Amino acid sequence: MIFIPFVSLQLRTKLSIENVIEKLDSIIELKKFTLFGNLGYSKSFRGELFENGFLMIRNSILYQNSFMPVIKGKISRESGYTVINIFMRMNLFVIIFMGFWLTIPLLLTCKSLFDLLIHHDGSLLTCFFPMVLFVFGYILMMVSFTYENKKAQKILKELLSAEQFDENNL
Numbered sequence: 001m002i003f004i005p006f007v008s009l010q011l012r013t014k015l016s017i018e019n020v021i022e023k024l025d026s027i028i029e030l031k032k033f034t035l036f037g038n039l040g041y042s043k044s045f046r047g048e049l050f051e052n053g054f055l056m057i058r059n060s061i062l063y064q065n066s067f068m069p070v071i072k073g074k075i076s077r078e079s080g081y082t083v084i085n086i087f088m089r090m091n092l093f094v095i096i097f098m099g100f101w102l103t104i105p106l107l108l109t110c111k112s113l114f115d116l117l118i119h120h121d122g123s124l125l126t127c128f129f130p131m132v133l134f135v136f137g138y139i140l141m142m143v144s145f146t147y148e149n150k151k152a153q154k155i156l157k158e159l160l161s162a163e164q165f166d167e168n169n170l
Contacts, residue, residue, distance in 0.1 A: 004098075005145040006089040007069070011157065012081045012165035017052075020075055020082050023159050025049055028056050044155060045071075052076065057091075058152050066094050067144035071152060084162065088149050090141075101137045105130035 013020065029043040047056030053074040069088035076083050089095075108130035115121045156162065 004090070004095055005142055005149075006087065007149050007153075008085075008087050009153070010165045011084040011086060011160060011162035013084070013160045013162035014080075015082055015160060017075055017077055017082050020084065020160055021049065024054055027155075027159060028054060029059075047071075058148065058155070065144055065148055066091070067141060068148045069145060069152060083165065084156075084160065086156070088152065090145055098137065098141050102134055102141075105134040105137070109134065 015023070027044040028049050029046050030048065031046050043059065045056040045058050047054060049056075053072070055073075056071050058068055058071075067090055070091055072087045072089075074085045076085070090098075109127055112122055112127040112130065116124065116127060153164075157164070
């Protein structure tokens with residue numbers, strides 16, 4: 001999670017693969033077209049459930065957060081446990097939009113610094129404003145994604161009676 005936020009984690013549970021899929025089915029609702037955001041959904045997540053995996057995004061009735069992670073999971077059985085490999089990232093459209101949002105102020109800052117240092121033209125204030133836009137956008141993206149990511153992890157861990165598994169800590 002250096003520039004574009006993403007999370008890769010592994011959950012481990014004693015439930016069978018069938019029980020995991022059954023529990024996930026109880027919280028995942030198939031995607032449907034709605035004109036009013038998340039109002040047409042009754043379950044915690046919307047997406048698809050496959051034979052050995054899932055693709056979903058968390059529903060929120062109270063607010064719409066563009067930085068909610070898209071959660072992709074793969075379910076397998078290893079050493080007496082069911083292992084759920086999860087990858088969370090932002091929506092592709094949001095990644096592209098934030099790429100533009102963060103690139104433009106960064107380029108303006110570089111141009112202003114170049115003009116200031118090489119040509120002695122302009123002021124430090126012309127460098128400051130685009131940098132503030134960059135920092136604001138980056139912090140907004142990171143904090144919003146991290147907040148939603150932690151919520152989704154908590155829901156999944158509680159639902160599946162799972163623990164986060166780190167291969168280094170056997």
